[in-house]
Amino acid sequence: MQVLPKGARHIPGYLDRAAQEALVEDIRAVVQAAPLYVPTMPGTGKEMSVRMTxxxxxxxxxDRERGYRYQPTHPGTGLPWPPIPEALLKIWREVSDYPHPPEACLVNFYTEAAKMGLHQDRDEAALDAPVVSVSLGDSCLFRVGETSRSGPTVSIRLDSGDVVILGGEGRLCFHGVDRIYPATSTLLKNGGRINLTLRRVTKPSPPRHIR
Structure with missing residues (x-):
């Protein structure tokens, strides 16, 4: 059994098939309002292998010009992002152990050829909040390491319905997706994998004291 770095948790089968199907419908509505697009790397403009919204x-x-960032509108349509579905907010409340709601949910769609290189999620001010990700569709080989790029890594298979949490000491662990296992799930009609990543971006305001 693989031992994950401190602060990294894997909960296999967190969502049953019915919950997965319902969540896919929620994400279809999100994509209808905020279409998938191909992000590009800062500086080089190289296209990433995933489509996202x-x-x-x-x-x-x-994008090439302005790099990694958070913004309140879709870069293609200019419209505000649709709200996070209640089913995802419920997962956050159940597993995050964090008192404030997420502000962003990345929707990454992987074809069988897509992958994601090792990286840290560090564009957020609220690094005390965990990152919570949900896998839907085809399985993948997920790799997670330590807080330095040169540290050792472990690889685990993520299946549809699995949840991964990176928090505490593991909040800034390097992680990535090395490969997709095609035709390992029947959840998505045309195959592929959806990864949903919930994040808190800004630091919550301190409570106001009433005199």
Whole structure:
């Protein structure tokens, strides 16, 4: 059994098939309002192999000119992102152990050829909040390491319905997706994998004291 870095948790089969199907319908509505697009790398303009969109008050985007950032509108349509579905907010409340709601949910769609290189999620001010991700569709080989790029890594298979949390000491662990296992799920009619990543972006305001 693989031992994950401290602060990294894997909950296999967190969502049953019915919950997965309902969540796919929620994400279809998100994509209808905020279409998938191909993000590009800062500086080089190289296209990433995933297509993506967002929901929530903020969305993570990247492009050649302005790089990695959060913004309140879709880069293609200019419209605000649709709200995060209640089913995802419920997962956050159940597993995050964090008192404030997420502000962004990245929706990444992987074809069988797509992958994601090792990276840290560090564009957020609220690094005390965990990152919570939900897998839907085809399985993948997920790799997670330590807080330095050169540290050792472990690889685990993520199946449809699995949840991964990176929090505490593991909040800034390097992680990535090395490969997709095609035709390992019947959830998505045309195959592929959807990864939903919930994040808190801004630091919550301190409570106001009433005199």
């Amino acid at each position: 967002n929901c929530g008050s903020l969305g993570w985007v990247t």
